[in-house]
Structures are given as structure tokens and as C-alpha cells.
Amino acid sequence: MGLPDASRESFLTALRKIFPGERLLCGRETIAPYECDALPVYCERPLAVALAASEEEVASALRLCHQFGVPLVSRGAGTGLSAGAKPMAQGLLLVTAPMNRILDLDPQAMTARVQPGVINQQISTAAAPLGLYYAPDPSSQIACSIGGNVAENAGGVHCLKYGVTVHNVLSVRLVSASAECVGEILTLGGDCLSQPGYDLLALVHGSEGGLGVITEVTVKLTPIPEQTRTLMADFASVRAAADAVSAIVRAGVIPAALEMMDKLAISATEAFCHAGYDLEAAAILLIDLDGHPQEVDVELAVVEQVLKVSGATRVQRAADDGQRARWWKGRKSAFPAIGRLSPDYYCIDGTVPRHRIGEVLEATERFSEKYGLRVANVFHAGDGNLHPIIMFDGSEPDALARTEKLAADILEYCIAVGGTITGEHGVGLEKINQMAVQFNDAELEQFRAIKRALDPSGLLNPDKQIPTLARCQEYRALRRSGD
Numbered sequence: 392m393g394l395p396d397a398s399r400e401s402f403l404t405a406l407r408k409i410f411p412g413e414r415l416l417c418g419r420e421t422i423a424p425y426e427c428d429a430l431p432v433y434c435e436r437p438l439a440v441a442l443a444a445s446e447e448e449v450a451s452a453l454r455l456c457h458q459f460g461v462p463l464v465s466r467g468a469g470t471g472l473s474a475g476a477k478p479m480a481q482g483l484l485l486v487t488a489p490m491n492r493i494l495d496l497d498p499q500a501m502t503a504r505v506q507p508g509v510i511n512q513q514i515s516t517a518a519a520p521l522g523l524y525y526a527p528d529p530s531s532q533i534a535c536s537i538g539g540n541v542a543e544n545a546g547g548v549h550c551l552k553y554g555v556t557v558h559n560v561l562s563v564r565l566v567s568a569s570a571e572c573v574g575e576i577l578t579l580g581g582d583c584l585s586q587p588g589y590d591l592l593a594l595v596h597g598s599e600g601g602l603g604v605i606t607e608v609t610v611k612l613t614p615i616p617e618q619t620r621t622l623m624a625d626f627a628s629v630r631a632a633a634d635a636v637s638a639i640v641r642a643g644v645i646p647a648a649l650e651m652m653d654k655l656a657i658s659a660t661e662a663f664c665h666a667g668y669d670l671e672a673a674a675i676l677l678i679d680l681d682g683h684p685q686e687v688d689v690e691l692a693v694v695e696q697v698l699k700v701s702g703a704t705r706v707q708r709a710a711d712d713g714q715r716a717r718w719w720k721g722r723k724s725a726f727p728a729i730g731r732l733s734p735d736y737y738c739i740d741g742t743v744p745r746h747r748i749g750e751v752l753e754a755t756e757r758f759s760e761k762y763g764l765r766v767a768n769v770f771h772a773g774d775g776n777l778h779p780i781i782m783f784d785g786s787e788p789d790a791l792a793r794t795e796k797l798a799a800d801i802l803e804y805c806i807a808v809g810g811t812i813t814g815e816h817g818v819g820l821e822k823i824n825q826m827a828v829q830f831n832d833a834e835l836e837q838f839r840a841i842k843r844a845l846d847p848s849g850l851l852n853p854d855k856q857i858p859t860l861a862r863c864q865e866y867r868a869l870r871r872s873g874d
């Protein structure tokens with residue numbers, strides 16, 4: 392239910408005062424690009440889109456939404472893959488992308504203080520002359536914003552060694568929606584590694600726009616490693632490649648990156664950008680080792696040995712930076728490359744204990760056959776973070792429904808082997824049903840209690856991430872009935 396006409400006009404008039412001129416979009420055409428994130432199966436036209444330029448504007452917008460009871464969905468760059476930034480029909484979409492200034496780079500403290508709309512990769516680009524970079528590197532890093540990274544607790548290729556977003560953020564400024572302090576600014580975290588009291592900084596990571604609006608982030612910067620060497624290993628079976636992943640870590644080496652691609656992903660990528668992958672391989676591992684040159688040499692020898700013992704049919708060292716760049720370009724282009732194989736694709740994001748990867752990939756193959764849909768796998772193997780990419784044709788009447796069932800089967804298999812339904816893409820709308828499988832009622836009630844404490848009016852990104860009790864019961868009953 393939306394606002395009555397008169398209230399809607401008053402709301403929009405007040406909003407125009409906060410966001411003058413073209414920074415408030417209400418027309419059908421100007422709003423169209425904001426109707427979905429990178430998961431376009433969920434799409435909705437909001438009441439209005441506000442392009443925020445400052446923390447004060449964000450706070451004023453939040454107060455106004457509170458006054459009128461209008462839901463507010465935050466959006467960064469809109470690259471999310473779980474419909475977290477999908478607007479609400481009667482709500483305001485508040486875009487923080489225009490808040491895109493790097494406010495401070497401190498080489499002594501090794502930190503960067505940035506506005507939420509700063510693009511992930513721009514932090515590393517700006518810090519490079521200081522010999523520093525920002526470690527978490529989602530494959531979408533040329534487009535996604537740091538505010539969105541915090542809200543989703545984003546990961547990336549190099550997070551195995553350097554941690555995901557929460558491990559690389561020192562503090563966040565958040566506009567509050569909680570009862571007595573709507574629109575007030577909270578500083579979560581600080582300059583030191585730990586703070587007294589509840590860890591609200593950790594809480595906001597992965598909060599998906601449901602606990603406040605992020606207006607500033609101070610990230611840790613990491614020294615650019617003296618040397619990085621890359622290995623590529625080919626395998627004749629997916630299981631052997633998966634088992635090698637655990638064996639490397641068991642051998643005492645934490646690679647900077649440890650990624651896996653299966654045959655379908657290899658062939659799609661090779662056709663797309665000629666990365667130099669072996670088209671005969673059933674799977675490949677791409678491995679970065681970084682650090683001091685002597686340390687890297689030792690680790691290279693250990694990992695090569697482990698790969699051979701694990702059954703690699705070929706192990707290559709990148710001969711130079713050019714070859715390294717080509718191999719990684721292939722990995723980073725895998726999504727668009729796979730996108731060329733079918734009219735539509737759907738990328739899911741489950742995480743499993745590393746030693747269960749092989750088993751889950753084999754189960755995925757069985758599910759793929761059951762639903763008659765092809766699945767390619769390209770993922771952060773070192774983290775056990777799987778990204779099965781389901782290919783389908785949305786113009787076929789039941790294709791999306793089959794895709795969603797296949798996705799549900801894979802995610803619930805991840806839970807069954809001790810894993811989770813998301814490693815980095817968040818729950819959003821996409822995985823809200825699986826929350827009912829991942830958590831029991833008592834656990835979900837704790838999430839709801841936290842949400843009620845920090846957003847008592849339930850205006851921030853409602854109906855996402857945390858399912859209602861009724862929805863949980865309905866979904867569990869459906870799954871029990873075998874549907």
C-alpha cells in the first residue's frame with residue numbers, strides 16, 4: 392500500500408527541496424535504469440530515485456521517509472546479484488553512487504577514507520603511487536561501490552589470503568534509522584583494530600541496506616607485494632582439481648588467490664578472450680602466490696609438488712606479466728563470456744567447507760541433468776565459495792521456475808554439507824527462502840530482533856534478507872512436499 396495522493400505530493404515536494412533539479416528522478420524513462428540490480432529477474436519501478444551528494448542529504452531523506460512512512464532502499468552501483476538494491480514500488484531509491492570522493496589517503500596509517508560511492512578499484516588506483524592497494528577485489532571491482540561492498544561484505548579473488556571486506560574496514564559512518572535517533576550519524580569502529588562493546592562495525596557488514604545508510608568508509612590499505620607469481624594447473628577431472636585445493640592449504644601455503652574453472656567455463660572464456668587455457672582440461676586452477684621473492688620461490692615449489700601429486704596433467708608458471716594478465720583476464724571475464732552461451736544466466740553463490748567442494752560439484756552436475764539446464768562453474772575455490780552459473784532461456788515458459796528450483800537444490804545441498812547459502816553476493820530477495828533452511832526459527836528471530844532495534848519502523852530495504860515466520864513455514868512445508 393502506498394501513500395494517499397496528497398501525501399505523496401507533499402513527500403515529493405519535500406524531497407525536491409533536498410535533491411534539487413536532476414538529482415530527483417520521477418519520470419518513467421529516467422527511472423528505468425534503476426529498476427533492478429544485476430539480477431534483472433527482479434524488477435520494480437520506485438516512486439522516486441534520489442541521487443545523494445552528501446551525508447546531510449542522506450540524513451534528511453531518511454528523516455523524511457520516516458515522517459511519511461515511505462520505505463527506503465539504498466543503492467550503490469547496482470552490480471548486486473541478489474536483488475538487494477531492487478526498489479520498492481511505493482518507496483524511495485536512494486543512490487549513494489554520486490558520493491564518490493576519496494577524502495583522505497594516509498600512507499602512515501595505511502588507510503583510505505572514502506565516500507560510499509567510490510568504485511572499489513579506484514581506491515587501489517589512487518593508493519598505487521604510495522605502494523599500497525585495497526585488497527578485496529570482487530570480479531566487479533571496476534564498477535561496484537565500496538558502500539555496496541560493505542553492505543554485502545563483498546569478497547573477491549584475493550580474499551583467501553587478505554580477507555573479505557569486513558577484515559579490511561576500520562570504520563564506517565552510518566545514518567541511523569533507530570527510534571530516538573533517526574537521521575543521526577553513527578561512527579562504527581575506529582582507528583584501532585578492536586573497540587569495546589558490541590561489534591557494530593561487523594554487524595553492518597552484510598546488513599544489505601537494512602540497518603542504516605553507509606555514508607563513509609575507512610579502509611585498510613595493504614602494501615603491494617614485492618612479487619606475485621601465477622601458476623595454472625590442468626586436471627582431467629573436476630574432483631581431482633577440487634581435492635588439490637584442500638591439499639595446497641593443508642601443505643601450509645595460503646595462496647593470494649586460488650580459483651577454479653570447469654570445462655564449460657574454460658571453453659566459454661577461451662572463445663571470448665583467448666586467455667590461453669587448455670580446452671582439453673576438465674578443470675583448471677589459477678593460483679597466485681605473492682610476497683617476498685624468496686618466500687614466493689619456496690611456495691611455488693611446494694604448490695607445484697602438491698599439484699603434481701594431486702593428479703594435475705600439466706602445471707605451468709606464467710612466463711611473464713603479459714601471460715599472467717591474460718590468464719587473469721580470462722578468469723575476470725568469465726561471467727560475460729558464459730553470458731554469450733545462452734540468452735540468460737543466473738549466478739548463484741554458496742560456500743562449502745573446502746574439502747567438500749568436489750562432492751558439491753558432482754551433486755551440481757546431477758541437479759543440472761535433472762532440470763535439463765547447463766551449469767558452468769567458475770569460483771573462489773580457496774574460500775570454498777562456489778558460483779554455479781545456470782544457463783537458461785527466459786522466453787521458455789517454465790525456464791525461470793526450473794532455474795530457481797535448480798538453484799535451490801544446489802544451495803540447500805551446500806547447507807547439508809555444512810556450508811552456507813551465500814559467500815559474498817548476499818541474500819536479498821533471491822535467497823530469502825533458503826534462509827528458512829539455513830537457520831531455525833529461534834535464530835531467525837534474533838535477526839528480526841536486531842532489525843527491530845536498528846530499524847523499528849521497518850522502512851530500510853523491507854521484505855528482503857530476513858524471511859517472516861509465515862514465509863519460513865510455507866517454504867519448509869513446500870520443500871517437505873518435494874516441490
Ligand SMILES: Cc1cc2nc3c(=O)[nH]c(=O)nc-3n(C[C@H](O)[C@H](O)[C@H](O)COP(=O)(O)OP(=O)(O)OC[C@H]3O[C@@H](n4cnc5c(N)ncnc54)[C@H](O)[C@@H]3O)c2cc1C
Binds near residue numbers: 468470534538540599
Ligand atoms: C560480473 C559480476 C561479478 C561479481 N563478482 C563479485 C565478486 O567477485 N565478489 C563479490 O563479493 N561480489 C561480486 N559481484 C556482486 C556485486 O558486485 C557485489 O555484491 C557488490 O558489493 C555490490 O556493490 P554495489 O555498489 O553494486 O551495490 P548495489 O548492488 O547497489 O547494492 C547492493 C546492496 O548494498 C546495499 N547498499 C548499497 N549502497 C549502500 C549504502 N550506501 N548504504 C547501505 N546499503 C547500501 C543495497 O541496498 C543492496 O542491498 C559481482 C557482480 C557482477 C555483476
